[in-house]
Amino acid sequence: MPNASNEHEHTPLLPIGVVTGQTGLTARQIRYYEQNGLIKPARTNGKQRLYSFQDLNRLQEINRLLQDGLNMAGIKKIFQDNGLLPEVDQESAEKRVSETEMRKIFHEELKQAGRFNHGRGKFFNK
Amino acid sequence: MPNASNEHEHTPLLPIGVVTGQTGLTARQIRYYEQNGLIKPARTNGKQRLYSFQDLNRLQEINRLLQDGLNMAGIKKIFQDNGLLPEVDQESAEKRVSETEMRKIFHEELKQAGRFNHGRGKFFNK
DNA sequence: AGTTAATGTCAGAAAACCTAACATCTGATT
């Protein structure tokens, strides 16, 4: 049986200020990645974002992929291929990828083949 | 070698709102326990409290002890005996316990002997 | 009845966060 995943991995606990501190990303970046469907943090009743450790790991991975030159669409594709995309509402889901983009993405994905999901999650390894 | 303690056990991550949600305590209670030197959360630059998972565990234990009828002084004593009190500044440290209180505490502590530190930390077991 | 410990409640201020808009930068395209 695999590792019993940590109790808090999916619990929304961290406000965006803490996440910026832990990831080095700016709040602007984090919200932008959310716009692109890469993460979907929980919300308080007052609509403040709360992130889980899984979100934190995901953001770290996004950061790495960005530094490798990937763009939003590329990262999204990779996440999709690994079945790691958050349940996306149809609104943001209909952001279809253009043809030329697809070729670009494909090229970049080659560069990245197999680089993801090798169990180096900094905060939790599920 | 003992368990490598989780990376985040001591990292200040959680705002008081999240802690109330996780513990069932009110913000008033949590701040009151801090006044009594039972916890010492970190602060942001803007003086907002940030709690670690260790703090969370400690608050859970405080909660249990309270439900067992212990009072602040009793809990404090127990924490002291177990070397678990946060570094306390002299200000709050000089809250000395009266004689009659001491007897009461001693009585209650008997009731509680050995009940603490049996490795039931809900969030992390160090 | 009077104390006191623990908690509730309230008010005003400050911090953190929200969305939306516009600005800037950079790399790719024409």
Add this chain to the structure above:
DNA sequence: AATCAGATGTTAGGTTTTCTGACATTAACT
């Protein structure tokens, strides 16, 4: 070179959350 688009910065105005400090309430004990 000019333009375009993607990613991020910045700002403004509003809302949510937290802060401290004071006063109120409740329950237990003397």
